[in-house]
Amino acid sequence: MSEALATLEQAKQLGLLEEEFNKIKEILGRTPNFTELSIYSVMWSEHCSYKNSITLLKTLPRKGAKMLVEAGEENAGLIDIGDGLACAFKIESHNHPSAIEPYQGAATGVGGIHRDIFTMGARPIASLNSLRFGNINNKKTQHLMRGVVKGIGDYGNCFGVPTVAGEIYFEDCYNTNILVNAMSVGVVKVGETVSAIAEGAGNPVYIVGSATGKDGIHGASFASGDLSEDSAEDLPSVQVGDPFQEKLLLEATLEAIKTGAIVGMQDMGAAGITCSTSEMSAKGKHGMKIFLDKVPTRQAHMKSWEILLSESQERMLVVVEKGKEKIIEAVFDKWDLHCEIIGEVIDGERLLYYMFDELVADVPAESLVLGGGAPIYKREIKEPEYISAIKKFNADKINIPTDMIVVAKKLAANVNIASKKWITVQYDSMVGLKNTSTNLPSDAALIRIIGKNKALAVTTDCNAKYVYADPYIGAMIAVSEAARNIVCSGAEPAAITNCLNFGNPYNPEVYWQFTNAIKGMGDACRKFDTPVTGGNVSFYNQSEEGPVYPTPTIGMVGILDDHKNQMTLDFIHAGNVIVLIGKATNDIACSEYLKAVHNDPLSPAPYFNLDEEYNLQQAIKEIIKNKLIDSAHDVSEGGLFITLLESAMINNLGFEIETDKLIRKDAYLFGEGQSRVVVSTTAEKAFVIENICKEFSVPVNVLGRVTDGSISVDSEDFGNINTYKEIYDTAIGRYMILL
Amino acid sequence: MKFGVVTFPGSNCDQDIIHVLRNVMGCEVIELFHKEHALGSLTTDDCVMLPGGFSYGDALRTGSIARFSPIMQAVLEHCNNGGYAWGICNGFQILCEAGLLPGVLLENANQQFICKNIYLKTENNASRINATLSKNRGLKIPIAHGDGRFYCDDKTLRQLIANDQIIFRYCDENGNVTEAANPNGAVYNIAGICNAGRNVFGMMPHPERASEEILGNTDGRLIFESFLANVNTPVPV
DSSP: OOSOBOOHHHHHHTTOOHHHHHHHHHHHTSOOBHHHHHHHHHHTSHHHHOTTTHHHHTTSOOOOTTEEEOTTTSSSEEEEEETTEEEEEEEEEOHHHHHHSHHHHHHHHHHHHHHHHHTTTOEEEEEEEEEEESOTTSHHHHHHHHHHHHHHHHHHHHHTOOEEEEEEEEOGGGSSSOEEEEEEEEEEETTOOOOSOOOSTTOEEEEEESOBOSTTTTHHHHTTSOOOGGGGGGGGGSOOOOHHHHHHHHHHHHHHHHTTOEEEEEEOOTTHHHHHHHHHHHHHTOEEEEEGGGSOBSSTTOOHHHHHHOOOSSEEEEEEOTTOHHHHHHHHHHTTOEEEEEEEEESSSEEEEEETTEEEEEEEGGGGSTTTTSOOOOOOOOOOTHHHHHHTOOGGGSOOOSOHHHHHHHHHTOTTTSOOHHHHTTSOOOTTSOBTTSSSOOSSEEEEOTTSSOEEEEEEEOOHHHHHHOHHHHHHHHHHHHHHHHHHTTOEEEEEEEEEEOSOTTSHHHHHHHHHHHHHHHHHHHHHTOOEEEEEEEOOOEETTEEOOOEEEEEEEEEESOGGGOOOOSOOSTTOEEEEESOOOSOOTTOHHHHHHSOOOOOOOOOOOHHHHHHHHHHHHHHHHTTOOSEEEEOOTTHHHHHHHHHHHTTTOEEEEOOOTTSOHHHHHHOOOSSOEEEEEOHHHHHHHHHHHHHTTOOEEEEEEEESSEEEETTEEEEEHHHHHHHHHHHHHHHOOOO | OEEEEEEOTTBOSHHHHHHIIIIISOOEEEEEETTOSSOTTOOTTSEEEEOOBOGGGGOSSTTTTGGGSHHHHHHHHHHHTTOEEEEETHHHHHHHHTTSSSSEEEOOTTSSOEEEEEEEEEOOSOSTTTTTSOSSSOEEEEEEESSOEEEOOHHHHHHHHHTTOEEEEEEOTTSOOOSTTOSSOOGGGEEEEEOTTSOEEEESSOGGGGOBGGGTBOHHHHHHHHHHHOOOOOOOO
């Protein structure tokens, strides 16, 4: 190899530590050249290696009766959903690219996660997301949101997979460092999946899909550092997406898999050819010879390390059974996609990269990957200072407002509560004819499996404010809310994927948040028997203003065996009885109400007890199974009043209720104490519901009745539903008018 | 009657329309690929369906490249011989670009993609596609497009009106054609038209997305039923 040897200085510039540079020299038995150093720098970046998180991630429950592919084994987890079908699903972050270039950052986030699903042979059938923006009054926030929403929409709409659900919060801590998490859910016949493996010496290695350009080089390293003023200069680190190419790649890939000629396949995401060649080789205990000059490129004179590290989108690495080249080439030719042999699988576990017959890098595959030679660290933890301030919160010092109508209207217009229609109308939520929630909305979106009675229930959830207040309880609530949403739609929670968005792991306070959030997530997942199938860790979500709220987003999939048992969230008949299932608590902590009306004092996470949550969900399942209710909607941000509004406004109905005099009225109406569900039913059935709740030791209270549009609380006239609907539906749009 | 559904590169509603025609309406469906030069066993009694999606990624202008796909020559001949063609969303855009329907589909007035339920007023009962539909109620059908603003010049519009070539207009829940009910700024609230020969139809809304009980809306099925009923319609001008 003629290339100059790399220096420690260069290693540091690429984000490696001195000890890591020394370890590379030890592995190779020599000093690496620049190309080799680049390979290690991306593969050992936080983004690819999970070096600061993997030890804790392994404490999460990862086994279950339904698991077909466990976390970390393939590009996404795979669960058995019955009827000979399996579901592959995963959530991933694209925070840093989206903070710099919101449109392309968000678009390629969507594209990347879909590729993780269809590289396994599963056809994506639903897309979800979880977004965090800064203060909506900021022009910058509006600009970022406009770009992210258009990016998600343009990519998903063209690719032809419906965006069916998601969540969005606005908090000042995300002013600079927004969060964009995208989730894909796919379905495949059991036994027809493809593994990300390279084996069989002599088998050809293909690159298929788009040509390779200079975009996204060192993107993985970019995502592994804090955002700063200079980050805009990293613009070439942001990739550019082409959903049309991805659609062709999807069809060609699934068609190619059907031929049976494919040995293994992996999509190219972070660290491009480097990552896919090393991970596939390490998994198959083989090596590869790769001729980089054979890679179709977008521009001339690309250097070897540029080709190796390019994160150009819509590409796959495919190992094909020798002798079946023509079969595969015909499929990709049909779809007008590049399909080039760039090398072959070899015995031994070394990766040999050539450029015009010259060996430019020679590295052992195993040494690069997670679970192999990539470094693993445990970081220091320290309880953050703000926690002591939270402990001092005293609700008795918070005045109870006299005019609850003003508060109710203020919360209906609160952007963390109000309708997200301004955003969701820009997403094609119906393509594919599988989303049955368009006209029949539930707490989780229901995606039917055409030809079967079955549906999948999907949701993303995380109230990061709760996690900030108490990472252990907050993470348990995130899992619980996801499960509750699925249960309220009539389905059974099955498994989760997680996207762990945190600050800099070298900050002990951040690592304390991370450690406790993982513990809470693990405990809740064990309780609901929803193993973690995989996901993604995104550290370094911070700017000069400090870290973002710890945001461990949960993406959950549930199974509805018979679509006839679907439950919706809307009140259907005036005169129906409204029943609150679960315990009303005298709790205003961490609520949107406290933030909006009382200037957001630091306060603990809302009331939560995991056993009570579990019992509640068992009771709701039993009630739905026995067809005792017309609607079910869980209580979340904005409290009971907002839950009632949301159930009422869909069919232009109203409600009249009585509060509990033993509980402060603001807590009763707007508190966010957990584990509550509002259902509507007939008077006769309400009696049966009470008995079932007793069996499960769950408190139950008749709140009042559904009306034909008027709202009243303790006989006070709160006005008509139409007033609130107008406020709720238009709140976000009012900020987004282009001047 | 048979249907032939064309898949262009980037079509993404092809499988949806195939599912509804085959499994919901019980029709025979032939799947056609854009690289083919003929329409298989389709005759002029049959209908070519051009599905929704993003053919060629909407490059240059929606539908402008798909019209050059090999199969479009066969579609042109089929239509010129009186055979039926029906384009939905991107299919409508392709038919306009191919010159089989007048007018053009421009970017939505609000410059955003819009996916939601809208209401369609049946303008007349002059064509096979709307012959059996009631003019007194709005049909609830979803739209999902970024470039759905139908536009044509005044002279063309007058002709379309005079010849009963406007098949659907955007209206409110109660069937009133209002400006507020126009989701994309289409001229004269036009959501769908046909050619003078009444054998080529184009519409932006997606009836296939509203044809099954499980989706909570079956208004779209009425449009397919009208087409399949094939009642006598006025002789084309």
